[in-house]
Amino acid sequence: xxxxxxxxxxxxxxxxxxxxxxxxxxxxxxxxKITINRPEKRNAFRPLTIKELMRAFADARDDTSIGxxxxxxxxxxxxxxxxxxxxxxxxxxxxxxxxGRLNVLDLQVQIRRLPKPVIAMVAGYAVGGGHILxxxxxxxxxxxxxxxxxxxxxxxxFDAGYGxxxxxxLIGPKRAREMWYLARFYSxxxxxxxxxxxxxxxxANLEQETVQWCREILTNSPTAxxxxxxxxxxxxxGHAGLQELAGNATLLFYGSEEGNEGKNAYLNKTRPNFxxxxxxx
Ligand code: S0N
Numbered sequence: 001x002x003x004x005x006x007x008x009x010x011x012x013x014x015x016x017x018x019x020x021x022x023x024x025x026x027x028x029x030x031x032x033k034i035t036i037n038r039p040e041k042r043n044a045f046r047p048l049t050i051k052e053l054m055r056a057f058a059d060a061r062d063d064t065s066i067g068x069x070x071x072x073x074x075x076x077x078x079x080x081x082x083x084x085x086x087x088x089x090x091x092x093x094x095x096x097x098x099x100g101r102l103n104v105l106d107l108q109v110q111i112r113r114l115p116k117p118v119i120a121m122v123a124g125y126a127v128g129g130g131h132i133l134x135x136x137x138x139x140x141x142x143x144x145x146x147x148x149x150x151x152x153x154x155x156x157x158f159d160a161g162y163g164x165x166x167x168x169x170l171i172g173p174k175r176a177r178e179m180w181y182l183a184r185f186y187s188x189x190x191x192x193x194x195x196x197x198x199x200x201x202x203x204a205n206l207e208q209e210t211v212q213w214c215r216e217i218l219t220n221s222p223t224a225x226x227x228x229x230x231x232x233x234x235x236x237x238g239h240a241g242l243q244e245l246a247g248n249a250t251l252l253f254y255g256s257e258e259g260n261e262g263k264n265a266y267l268n269k270t271r272p273n274f275x276x277x278x279x280x281x
Contacts, residue, residue: 005029005211012055020049022074023056030067031214032060035074042081042125043073047095049084050103054110061114067222068214069114071137072121073130076145076203079120082128085155104129108136108162112233113244115226117217121210122146123203127185128155132163135170138229140196141210142188143203148196149185169236171195223252 005026012018022035034056036043045053060069073079087093089100111118111133120126120137128151134140142148152158158180168176171194178184188200201209217225230248234241253259258277265272 002208002212004207005031007033010056010059012052013059014055016055018052018056020046021052021056023052023059025063025066026211029215030065030218031070031211032056032063032066032068033070033072034060035072036080037074038084039073039075039077041084042078043075043130044081044084045093045104045129046084046087047093047098047101047103050107053107057107057110057114057118061116067116067218067225069116069118070121070210070214071111071118071133073123076123076143078124078130079122079126079146080130080133081125082130082132082151083157104133105161108132111136112162112237113240115229115244115248117225117229119210119213121206122148122197123206127151128157129159129163132159132166135166135196136162139198139213141206141213142191142197142200143206144188144200145203146188146191146197146200147185148188148191150179150183153180153183165236 007024008027010023010025012023020036020038022037024033024035025031026033034053036045036049036053038044038049057069060066083093083104087095091100092102094100117138120134120140122134122140123143124145125147126134127147127149131148131150134148150163164176164180167179171179175194186194188197191197192200199209227248230241230245234245237244258274261274261277262272
């Protein structure tokens with residue numbers, strides 16, 4: 001179908017309520033949409049924003065009716081402009097009366113390990129820590145007004161983690177050096193050419209196109225997509241990547257007759273009979 005989904009706001013189950021984000025699910029479809037809602041700050045994130053985003057992503061992960069998550073920013077001016085510089089302290093970003101820390105790193109890891117595709121839907125600026133957030137998403141659909149870049153070297157920050165390693169994998173080490181050393185901004189067309197995004201569409205079609213990609217993914221096998229996400233990450237993620245891929249193998253084994261033979265025998269206080277299972281070539 002070509003119609004846009006009907007979005008239903010999802011209440012925050014912790015009871016705290018969301019102030020910095022909007023969390024929605026498509027009625028009758030397996031799509032969640034998580035929106036940073038600070039357009040007056042070009043959707044810069046503060047620690048509260050990150051905490052709310054992490055609660056929403058956790059909910060979308062746990063909801064077995066959700067297969068794909070759209071991550072976006074409110075309005076057409078920005079996807080996200082990175083860390084809110086006005087709450088930056090000597091030890092990182094801090095809410096009032098809180099200790100500063102580098103909160104966004106936990107969110108990056110959460111998106112990377114979440115066993116469902118996360119699609120960045122980018123209109124306007126995706127810069128600084130906001131650029132890294134789009135890079136850690138599985139796919140990026142960009143509007144033709146999108147602008148990409150790192151600002152860290154201009155404002156005294158850097159992301160020497162995923163911000164460098166994933167970028168280098170995405171666009172190659174020469175281009176990654178260019179992006180970080182010069183801290184220039186790139187148009188959607190340039191980003192497309194570099195392999196930073198999957199598709200560029202007119203701003204007016206952005207949500208329609210993104211939803212179309214979600215719907216296409218949702219027609220496919222959830223387990224196959226899950227395995228591909230963890231496998232595509234595993235080679236770069238070392239022990240953590242292998243652990244996740246292995247967890248998926250265990251998950252599949254738990255559903256098998258052979259896996260259950262051992263558990264059932266234990267619970268029944270009998271000997272397991274594994275002889276009925278072949279030693280496959
Ligand atoms: C996005 C830009 C280019 C938009 O320019 P434009 O359209 O001219 O709008 P402005 O007038 O500049 O902005 C409108 C209002 O929004 C405020 N604002 C925008 N961005 C931010 C921001 N990041 N923080 C705080 N406020 C912001 C403006 O101040 C303005 O407000 P008013 O109207 O009141 O003046 C342009 O805005 C821009 O360049 N923004 C700054 C981009 C930037 O430098 N971001 C920070 C980069 N660093 C990080 O993101 C840190 C990354 C990070 O978090 C991290 C990474 C690795 C390891 C750990 C961490 C960690 O720190 O946790």
